[in-house]
Amino acid sequence: MAVEVRKVQTTVEEIFHEGGPPAARPLLVGSVAAVIANPFAGRYVDVLQPYMEELKPLGLDLSQRLIDVLGGDAQRIAGFGKAAIVGGAGELEHGALWHVPGGYAMRERLGDAKAIVPSTKKVGGPGARVDVPITHINASYVRGHFSAVEVGVPGAPEADELVLILTMTTGGRIHDRMGGLRAQDIKGEDGLR
């Protein structure tokens, strides 16, 4: 079952400040969204898992595109997240297909990132937007990197489509001052701290 891509959208936010002192180097928050045909739309299909394998090349391609639009240096990527929006003729479970190919592709491209990739999913109409959660790539509890970015593709998903999304950042929140675990204090063994 081939993956049929209709559209790919990349977005980069360059954040200088948010009312406080401007950062020495602006924070980059990037997202990539692929609009693909949902091969399971319109009917109940019991066995879904083999399609995760089909999506792996797309996951790797989107991960690389995202790193590229954020400057091309995978070492600079500090946060990540993923999400899916399922068109009206599909079911929520179709969005869950993205967990393995999306998550593992980002980990691979980022040099074996240790943390779980935070995620969310929903069913939505054309233009629906989703808040993609973001955490540090090697330690989920880094407090300054807890964030989220809203992503959507105008006109998608149509009823028989899926929007598959990855996000990455080059740092924590622009005015992070909540304490907690700091990125420089990570042990990086269990993916949590």
Place this chain on the structure above:
Amino acid sequence: MSAKIRKIVVVVEETREEMGREISPPTRRAAALAVIANPFADRFQDDLEILMQIGEELGQLLGDKAVAALDVDPSVIESYGKAAIVGEGGELEHAAAILHPRLGKPLRQAVEKGAALVPSAKKMGGIGTAIDVPLGHKDAAYVRSHFDGMEVRVADAPRHGEIVVAVAVTDSGRPLPRIGGLTTAEVKGEDGLR
């Protein structure tokens, strides 16, 4: 200082059918939202301690309300999440102050245990803005059947100087989980991951 609450909204979703298949028992999830005044709207405030205190207070209030809305014993809760929308007079860090340092502990008490990270999202937004509250299993973040999200909003909030704070809980995973991975039956629940 305690939270100045203008409004509380509680919503329960009960999914009985998905793709023509009956869900039995139905999957259920509840979100409790508070609309509060942002004490630091319209100025840069360095020390956000007051918002951290408000987070602690809301963790308990909203955690208890969400669990009560499902009318189940706290131990029955399977997944959870939290989120905040900051009105335009504030900054994203105000959401972080409410959500991260202290909201989790009372929420975990409300759901009995909670070894896993509470997944979260935050954003700036105007009146009626919706937010997707990410959901994950409360004791083992890698339970694949419980990766989910719940979109919530308050029609008339956040106003300029307000913050919407949301807590969501479920007594179930997705309606028809079938993409494998770690299952609830395999959870050890010790490290918060598996």
